[in-house]
Amino acid sequence: MRELTGLSLEEMQDFVRELGLPAFRAKQLCQAVQKGMDFEEMSMLPSSLRQSLQEYAVAQPVSVLQVHTSAVDDTVKFLFALRDGNCVEGVLMHYHYGYSLCISTQVGCRMGCRFCASTLEGCVRNLTHGEMIGEVVCANRYLGEKGRVGHIVLMGAGEPLDNFDEVIQFLRLVNREESCGVGLRHISLSTCGLVENMYRLADMDLPVTLSLSLHAPNDAVRRTIMPVANRYSMADVLDACRYYVKKTGRRVIFEYALIGGVNDSESHARELAGRLRGLQCHVNLIPLNEVRERNLKGVSEETVRRFLKTLEDLHISATRRREMGDDIAGACGQLRRQVLNSTER
Secondary structure (H helix, E strand, C coil): CEEHHHCCHHHHHHHHHHCCCCCHHHHHHHHHHHCCCCHHHCCCCCHHHHHHHCCCEECCCEEEEEEEECCCCCCEEEEEEECCCCEEEEEEEEECCEEEEEECCEEECCCCCCCCCCCCCCEEEECCHHHHHHHHHHHHHHHHHHCCEEEEEECCCCCHHHHHHHHHHHHHHHCCCCCCCCCHHHEEEEECCCHHHHHHHHCCCCCCEEEEECCCCCHHHHHHHCHHHHCCCHHHHHHHHHHHHHHHCCCEEEEEEECCCCCCCHHHHHHHHHHHCCCCEEEEEEECCCCCCCCCCCCCHHHHHHHHHHHHHCCCCEEECCCCCHHHCCCCCHHHHHHHHHHHC
16 A cells, blocks of 8 residues: 555656546545545545545545643643554644654664653554654644644654665655655754664765764763663764764754763763863753653753753753643653553553
């Protein structure tokens, strides 16, 4: 079964040609699919054709299972249903520059980071690029006349570079006019540091922003919270970041979750600044979202301010990430886990 959300206009033209349909149907299908229509809603097509198409293709591989709207801000948390019964999450955020959608790239995750809820059940499977596009289509349909998703963050459940081929296909399609039309410079891709694929991504000539989940100033600390650090040293990861900057001309964003008693001291901040000096980068400080199943603690606002000031005093570009959707389980993996636990009960 073909996922129509994952087809370019040229591929859609090949598809309708294989079915013996006139060429103009390709553009009609692209437009209908991007509006979030399923076959029964495509009134521009004869009913017999709609029924026939269902034998060969899936118009919408993703649907909205639940919507949770924050009472604090405009953040919306989606629980997306996949056709095989699995579910993933997405978060729609409203900024002054428009709407940004955080999407998932895998069902679960196998990276095992101790501060993340997405990885607790491991990785069930990779998402297809059509399913990733489907997340964006669902969000756009939800927005309706309010607007469209203009920025995308690959920072939901899953490690994007662990699903490399499908993610690259997603990036090559999502910015096209017949698809979601989101410019690559408005897309951020987050990785925990799969070094070989960081180099591969840099060589792809795709000007997306690379975000690295760093979360530590040295290997010793990083290994206690991120299993991937046992395979790749910080030196290797930072060398890959320097290569990415050189190849793309774009600065790297370092995500740093502040964990009480683990990586939040002034000495940690000074050591981090020393490691990053001279690298075109920005540090995004994130007060930890506590995960009930993990024995990790958050930090006080004073700790965040002190850490931030130390970095700034040492001439490292840094900000405290704006917290959004706390009242709707905004962090990746939390809502899906709540649903899984409820189902088990």
